Amino acid sequence: MRILPHLFICLVVSLFVVLFVPVVHAEDCIPPSSSDNPSALGDKIAKCQEAWNQMEKAIKPHADALRKMESDIAAFQGRIKVIGGEVAKKEMAIASGEKELAGFLGLAGRRIRQFYIRNTINTPVTAFFSSMNVGSLLRDMAYQKSVTNEDKRSITHTALSVKDLENKKKTLESERAMLAYIKEETDKRAVSVRKLVGEASAYQSKLTGIIASLTAKQREILSEKSGTFQTTVGDVPLADDPASRPDYDPGFSPAFAAFSFGAPHFRGMSQYGAFGRAKQNQGYEQILKAYYGNGIEIKDHNPDAQIQVQGYGTYSLEEYAKRIYEMPGSWGDEGGMEALKAQAIAARSYALARGGSICATEACQVFKPSPKGGNWERAVNDTRGKVIYTNGSPFSAWYASTSGGYQESYSSNGYSTPGFWDTASGRGGWTSQAYEKIAGSPWFYKGWYRSRSGDSCGRSHPWLNSEEMADILNAWSVLFRGGGDSGRVTPQGPCWGGNPYNMSELKSIGGYSSVSGVSVTYSDSGVTANVTVQTDKGSITINGSDFYKAFNLRAPGRISLKSGLFNIEKK
Structure with missing residues (x-):
């Protein structure tokens, strides 16, 4: 039964690995409130993202160990059941052996008594004088020797059986004690582990909920930029903005601007x-x-x-x-x-x-x-x-x-x-x-760079230079190719706050330094299908909806696309 200590050691090791997982706290990860300004929201997003990253880092190395421990416990408990069955069989065998031994002891006692009497009475001299002839003498002596030998064997077997039974009983008591101890320790440690896992799961759910609420706030920012508000022409025709027209001269070249067809929604x-x-x-x-x-x-x-x-x-x-x-x-x-x-x-x-x-x-x-x-x-x-x-x-x-x-x-x-x-x-x-x-709708084809209140976050037009356009591509790379923290893909500048990547950081991930040309294609369903960009790393084609999201999350200030049907102008 050496298997019992071996299994116990393996289980303890598994439990030890899981029980000593680093704890990540989220005191600084605070849900958003209705009074949050963009800067406060950005700070909260950064803190919660950091808490999430720490949790991921802490959990990932131990996930496999946790699964293995659960598997070990299940296998170990199964083995305990098997061993328990074997112990029960041994108990029955020992009980049967004790009953059989009781009969052997009675028989052995009688045979010992008879053996003693025969050895005392049936001496060779007695046999010689009591025998009628030599043949009878030899037969009596042979019989007595045979009976004596049988008694010796029976007595010896009984003695060995008693010793074997005593050894089995000692082993059984030892196994019983070990099994009871292992069951007790397994139950105690399983309770501890399940409590730990439960607390970790509850914490993860809490953090996930906070991040989800912050993601909702991010969607509000995206909504503000994309213009998914309810509005109509109203009583006064909309005034056009010369800087929002494609014939505007930004004063540098190459210059790129995203022009939306229509706003704000496209139904009815x-x-x-x-x-x-x-x-x-x-x-x-x-x-x-x-x-x-x-x-x-x-x-x-x-x-x-x-x-x-x-x-x-x-x-x-x-x-x-x-x-x-x-x-x-x-x-x-x-x-x-x-x-x-x-x-x-x-x-x-x-x-x-x-x-x-x-x-x-x-x-x-x-x-x-x-x-x-x-x-x-x-x-x-x-x-x-x-x-x-x-x-x-x-x-x-x-x-x-x-x-x-x-x-x-x-x-x-x-x-x-x-x-x-x-x-x-x-x-x-x-x-x-x-x-x-x-x-003559002024919103039919327009480059947007102001909020509904007229704020432009310091920008006087919607045009981007080559490096700024490459920055949009690097943002797209983080969002859709990975390799960075997507939560930091937000606009730079004082209007949004938070912890956005600077242009150098994004460039080190995405790898794009400059843009020299852009073209788009449209689908029959009324959206921009693809955006093809000429860069210092060659040509790249991006799905229209992916470009739309990356642009609205990263474009500086209030520059934004209001429609999934858009064009990119170049000067």
């Missing part, structure tokens, strides 16, 4: 597209069916239906529509009256489909307590009660300023709108015949 009716269509003599019904599909119905709805506006009370459907500020009334004087009518119908439909109460901001529809009047009120009156229906209910009619020339599909009421190129002649008419271009 394009307001500038509707304006362009109205300029091309399309009526409101034709405009609405172009954007929402031929499966819609434009039906009369009860004009006195009540709309609950958050913070303003209840209005009838028509009085509510007169107070919507989502499209410039001046468009009616520029050939866009049918676009205003289409907007009025879409606004009614959206409010009715939403149900309950509706907010008064651009997150829903911009509502003001005073009627807008002018061409807008005329459009509302000319379409009194008209609403878009699908499958028997008012349809949630989305709309936004500018799609960039491609409308994405979306679904509501079990009905899906079409996805299509919003031009006079489909894909072939993009970009020259895009209705948004005909309408």
Whole structure:
């Protein structure tokens, strides 16, 4: 049974390795709060990322040891069961042996007594005088010798059996004691290990949750840069920015700028597209069916239906529509009256489909307590009660300023709108015949470098030099090829804080030093498919969505892409 101590030693070694794992603490890893500014958020991301990296470093070398220990415990407990079965068999064998030995001892006692009597009485002299003849004498002597020898063998066997039984009992008691000790130690150490593993798992879950919440905050930063906010044209046409146009001269060369087609979302009716269509003599019904599909119905709805506006009370459907500020009334004087009518119908439909109460901001529809009047009120009156229906209910009619020339599909009421190129002649008419271009949307093709509040983080234009463009590629390399800390791929400068890589650090990972040329290709689904970049290391082609993410995470200041449909200009 030497296997018992051997197994015990192996198990203790496994437990020792696992029990003495370095502990990583996360006192400095604090969840984000609503009051965090970009700098504070960046610091938290850096601290939590460091805590995560330390944990990964501590856990990785011991993961295999932990799995092996669990395997050893399972195998050891299985072996204990086998040994326990063997001990039980031995107990039964010893009990049977003791019973059999009791019979042997009784027989041995009688034989010893008889042996003594025979040796005392049956001497050769006695046998000689008691025998009738020589033959009888010899037979008696031979018999007595045989009986004597048998008694000797029986006595010797009994003595050996007693000794063997005593040895087996001693061994059994030793095995019992060892087995009980091993079971006790295994149970105690297993409890300790499971407690340690449980605490580690709980800590890991906590840290993962914090990092997940920080990742959500990172998505907010990405969202701010990519422009995934809710907005529409509003009452005043958007002012263009000369620095955002492709003909702007940044004063250096080569210069690169990312230009987005459209913003902020690309589903439903394009307001500038509707304006362009109205300029091309399309009526409101034709405009609405172009954007929402031929499966819609434009039906009369009860004009006195009540709309609950958050913070303003209840209005009838028509009085509510007169107070919507989502499209410039001046468009009616520029050939866009049918676009205003289409907007009025879409606004009614959206409010009715939403149900309950509706907010008064651009997150829903911009509502003001005073009627807008002018061409807008005329459009509302000319379409009194008209609403878009699908499958028997008012349809949630989305709309936004500018799609960039491609409308994405979306679904509501079990009905899906079409996805299509919003031009006079489909894909072939993009970009020259895009209705948004005909309408003169300043967001149709724009380089973005300011936030919604107008902050530019010290940049006067969206143009990047060769080294800055190479920095975007190095950021892409860390994000999608690995080799660095993706959590540090954020913009440099005072506007974002944190612990971003500097350009030299990123270059040491990605390896790109300069960019000399860029070209893009587009997909039929209305996004940039690939970006091909000429660098000091040769040509490289990057998936459009990957470039979009890397650009928005690393581009300096507020420079950003607002659309997955984009181009890179070079000067």
